[in-house]
Structures are given as C-alpha cells and as structure tokens.
Amino acid sequence: MKKLVIFDLDGTLLNTIADLGNACNYALRTLGFPEHALPTYRYMVGNGVRKLIERAVPDADEETVERLLSLFREYYGEHATDHTSPYEGIRDMLVKLHENGVALAVATNKYQAAVDRIIPHFFPDIPFVAVMGQVEDRPVKPDPSIVFAILNKYPTPKADVLYVGDSAVDMETARRACIESVGVTWGFRPVSELRGAYADHIVSATTEILSIAGMPQ
Template sequence: MKRLVIFDLDGTLLNTIDDLGAATNHALEKAGFSSHPLAAYPAMVGNGVKKLLERALPSGMDTDEEVERLRVFFREYYDEHCADHTKPYPGIPQLLDTLQAMGVKLAVASNKYRDAVRALIDRFFPSIEWVAVEGQKEGVPVKPDPSIVFDILSQSPTPKAEVLYVGDSGVDMETARRACVDSVGVTWGFRPMTELKAYHADHIINTPEAILDIVSAQ
C-alpha cells in the first residue's frame, strides 16, 4: 500500500490553463509583444514560469533580461487573477477526501512559484491536511530535478516503495523516475497519453478514482 501520494498541481489537481494563459498574454502585451491563443498554452506550461515565458516570447527575444521583465508583469497579474477561471478537475476533491480518510499522507510538488501554489491549495482544498505543499523556490532546480520530492520526503519521511507521484506530463514522470518512486500519469491534464507513455509512466489512468486501486495494491 502507498502511504504518501505526491500530486503535481497544474493539469493534475487543478485546471489552471486559462489563468496561466491570461497572465502570460497580459505580460506579453504589457511588454509590447503579441499574445497567443489560450489553446496554445498547454504545450508551453509544465517547467515553471520562467520557461513558460521563454516559450511565449518571439524567437530570439527570450533573453534573461526580457524574461525577467515579463515575469514581473506575470506575477502582478497572476497574484490577483490566479483563480478567475481555475477549478479542480471533476472527482479530485472527492479523491483527496477519500485518501485522507484512508490515512494516506498527501503532498503537492509544483513548478509554479510557491506563493501561488499555496494560495491555490488553500483556496480550493481547505479541508485537506497536507504534509507538504511545495513550489518553485529560488536556488532550487525545478522538476524534473527530483529535489522537490526529496524536500517533501524530508518533511514527511516515507519509504520510497510506499510513495506515489501523480502528474500529467513527461516532466512529472521523469521527476518520479529520478526520485525512484512509482509514477501515475493522468490523461485529463495538459499533455497527451503518448507523452506519458514515452516517459515510461508506471501507471496511466483516465479518472481520479482509479488512483485508489493503485494506492491500495499490496
């Protein structure tokens, strides 16, 4: 049985894509660049805000200075509008309640900056007693580097054989592989099933409740 389940946030627990896209478009337009259709953003997210802005900028304009200028605009907007359109995926609140009732420890590991991660978790899942809620921090590499998983394990020591990592992207599957924990790829997020297979997800599921069988397996 798994005793700790670590969830990615964007594309796994919450559908955040419209608010991420709106914040990025706001930053682009404020800096004098053209915006993108919201449908373009699922392919850009997953590696943190810095990489999102690099991908959104025109080719050749993704310098460190330009990215930093846009990041200020992004955060100003996203801090105020991060929940305008964001909502949990169907079945996620019930899943978290069930896992908590089973005594399973729950954590979040996101490449989104930590203040936004905690604001969203507090807003949408106030009844869950998380053992750790972690996002991107200065000086700590982002996923797929496994440092964020090791940080969570330091806060809630658990044998790796009893840990499950759940996410929607190849970045998440690679994070789990590097951390030497089992991975679950979810198909309701931002990335296609082909990516989850290409990154060797240990399990691929189509509905949140399917996690319960994986957690309970001996």
C-alpha cells in the same frame, strides 16, 4: 496500501491553463508582443514560469524576460483563481485517501507564492503534509530535489510512495526519485507523452488512483 501520494498541481489537481495563459498574454500585451491562443499554453507550461515566458517569447533577452516575469506575477497574483477549478473527482479522491490514512503532498514547478494562495483557496480542508512549489534554492522538476524535500519533511519509504502527474516532466521526476508514477489523461499533455516517458500507470479517472494506491473500492 501506499502511505504517501505526491501530486503535481497544474494539469493534475487543477485546470489552471486559462489563468496561466491570460497572465502570460497580459505580460506580452503590455510590452507589445503578440499574444498566444489559450490552448497553445498547454505545451508551454510545466517547467516553471521562467521557462513559460521563454517559450512564449523565444528571442527575448534576459532583461525582457525579467520584465515579463514581473508583469506575469503582478497579473497572476490578482487573477490566479478566476477560471481555475479542480478536475472532476479530485476533491472526493483527496478526502478518501486522507480518511484511509494516506498522507497527501503537492510538488509543483509553480512558484511558491502562487501555490500558497491557490492551495488554501481550492483545498482549505485538505491537510497536506507538504505543499512545495518552485523556490530559488531548489532546481525545478524533473530534478527530483522537490520529492526528496517532501520525503525529508514526511519520511516515507519510497516503496510506499506514489507520484501523480500529467506530463513527461512528472514521470521523469518520479523515475529520478525512484518512486512509482501515475500519469493522468485529463491534464495538459497527450497520452502519447506519458507513454513515451514510461509512466508506470496511466489513468483516466480519479477512482483508478485510489485503486493503485491500494484503496478498497
């Protein structure tokens, strides 16, 4: 049985796309840029908020990007939980993993201040051993530094670790960290992306994660 399962956040544990899109559209609207339909944000997120802004306004100069980032954070700080919710079966899966002695962690490209608000709001009773978001002194995924930071905080043999995410970024992060990967189909990216990123497993239900982790059904 696995000893540690590391989860991506957006598109894996939580459906955050509406709140992310609304925050970006607020920033765009405030500075007079065209807004984007919410479904299109599924293909803009995943590499951190700066990259989201750069994708939303590809021709923006650095000063404009900084202004948009500030507006995004201002809005998202107040509205991060308006429409966000856990995916079906997530809470039960986390509880079952914990009850069976599996440690839980979060590794996300969402900036740390937002993570620190969202995780306690939606999972107040889940004892994560590490909850790590994007910080200035650590490169974003798919650089594996965030995984190594979690393993430094909660030392675990890599053979006993599972990494769960919904995108090619996540699968590449796991591959670079040399840990087993699980791609989930309920997130923001298509199954073809997970296959193309060489996911070790692709699942469409949380119960399948329990099985891969070695949990008795």
